[in-house]
Amino acid sequence: MEKEEAEIDRLPVHLLAYIFGLITSFTDLAQASSVCGKWKEGVKQSLALRNSLCFAGWKMDDDSTARLVRLAYNLKELDISRSRWGCQITDNGLYQISLTNCIGNLTSISLWGMARITDRGVVKLISRANSLQHLNIGGTFITDESLFAIADSCPHLKTVVLWGCRHVTEIGLRNLVNKCRKLESINVWGTRITVDCFIDLLNISPALQIKPPGAL
CATH class of the missing domain: 1.20.1280 (Monooxygenase)
Structure with a gap:
């Protein structure tokens, strides 16, 4: 039968x-x-x-993450923040994602808490993310090298989270705010930035919202 x-x-x-x-x-x-x-x-x-993918809470590695992003060629929002199981994504994963078809269309990227990535991977990723408007890179060990790349490649950037990025300096922040003229909000909680630098940032962009509000 x-x-x-x-x-x-x-x-x-x-x-x-x-x-x-x-x-x-x-x-x-x-x-x-x-x-x-x-x-x-x-x-x-x-x-x-899919317009968005969120890997937060999942144990992902470089290859599996890049494979899914590669198939999601209409993607606009990508969240590959540190998962509760421990992030397995490295600079190699960011490099693979930078080669996908959707990278130039992404308007939002979150790399929150990804302790295994460095400037090398971030620069590769950001260099092709020319439509980016929102970036969360807090809780990482990036330096001014990443800020320079963001400033050069993301002219449409509106918000950036640098929470706890203690290796960025005033030079990188001034360059970022000076070049990203559409920037509306920047979170610098936990960074080693002086009050004079905050004043300089507001002189460059008077409407800029600096978080936390008590930073000044």
Whole structure:
């Protein structure tokens, strides 16, 4: 007796893609992708439809993260903040992401708390993120080298979080504010910046919101 086809297997790929787009677990998506060729294509198309990806809370490595970002070529927002299991993403992962098709369309990137990345990876990533408007790079060990790259590559930047970035200096901050003329807000909590520097930043951009408010 011939086995009856399951109802879900009768769905066209575009409907499967819609269903898979509702799944937030990357583990579940990986398992669905391994069921059959049709489901694999559905997962692939679901990723292509996504405007945002958030890996916070997931144990991701360089290759798996870059592979998903590569498929999500309509992506606008990317959050690869440190997961609760410990971030496995390094400069190599940032380099791979910098080569994806979506990188030039990203308007928001969060690298919050990624202690294993350095200026080398950040500069590679930022150099092609020319549409970036919002950047969270707090809790990392970046230096002015990254700030110079941001200033040169992100003319549309509106907000930047540098929370706890104790290796950035006044030189990097002045250059950033001077070149990113659309910058509206900057979070410098926990940095080693003097009051004179804050005053200089406001002289460059009087409407700039410096957080925390008590910084001055």
